[in-house]
Amino acid sequence: MNPFSVVPVSPIDGQPSPGSRSHLRRGRLRRFRPYVCVMLAVVIASGLASRRYPRFVPGMLHDYPGDALWAMAAYWGVVLLWPGIAIGGAALSAAAISLVVELSQIYHAEWIDTIRRTHFGRLILGSGFDWIDLVAYAAGTILAAIMDRWFLGRYYQLTERIQK
Numbered sequence: 065m066n067p068f069s070v071v072p073v074s075p076i077d078g079q080p081s082p083g084s085r086s087h088l089r090r091g092r093l094r095r096f097r098p099y100v101c102v103m104l105a106v107v108i109a110s111g112l113a114s115r116r117y118p119r120f121v122p123g124m125l126h127d128y129p130g131d132a133l134w135a136m137a138a139y140w141g142v143v144l145l146w147p148g149i150a151i152g153g154a155a156l157s158a159a160a161i162s163l164v165v166e167l168s169q170i171y172h173a174e175w176i177d178t179i180r181r182t183h184f185g186r187l188i189l190g191s192g193f194d195w196i197d198l199v200a201y202a203a204g205t206i207l208a209a210i211m212d213r214w215f216l217g218r219y220y221q222l223t224e225r226i227q228k
Contacts, residue, residue: 095147099215104140107133107208115187128200135162135204143212151216155209162201169193 111133139158143149149157168176170193179185190197 095143095212095216097144097147100140100144100147103211103215104137104144107136107140111137112187128196131197131200132204132207135159135201136208138162139205139208139212151209151212154212155205158205158208159202162205163198165189166193166197166201 111130114130114133115127135158138161139154142154142157142161146154165188169190176189180189180191
């Protein structure tokens with residue numbers, strides 16, 4: 065099954081069947097956009113805090129929590145733009161975005177290095193390539209996908225209870 069595809073919902077009522085967990089595997093995912101905005105805001109705030117207050121991050125972890133949070137922000141950004149995207153599709157998209165941004169750090173032209181020297185440019189594009197950052201991005205993407213699946217399950221359980 066293509067992770068970027070969204071299988072149509074039931075033609076009868078347009079919703080996944082109550083009581084089933086099929087909404088996590090098939091059917092149109094209907095994420096609540098305000099929830100996605102809150103998740104994105106919390107992840108961005110946590111990432112900025114990890115850079116601003118490094119004394120609260122254990123020394124052996126260094127910048128990696130910020131990198132993992134960056135990948136989580138990419139995941140929630142993808143979900144915000146396409147709320148019906150499958151969890152696997154969102155995870156693959158966030159991983160691809162993270163990989164492209166990390167690999168772009170190998171490229172050093174004057175115009176992009178000028179952007180990277182700004183605070184915003186350094187936060188978005190990074191400053192130096194490091195292979196271990198890819199592990200942090202993978203961890204962040206996986207964690208965001210697990211959270212998304214867990215919250216989607218809770219959302220459907222809640223709406224099922226309300227409908228009864």
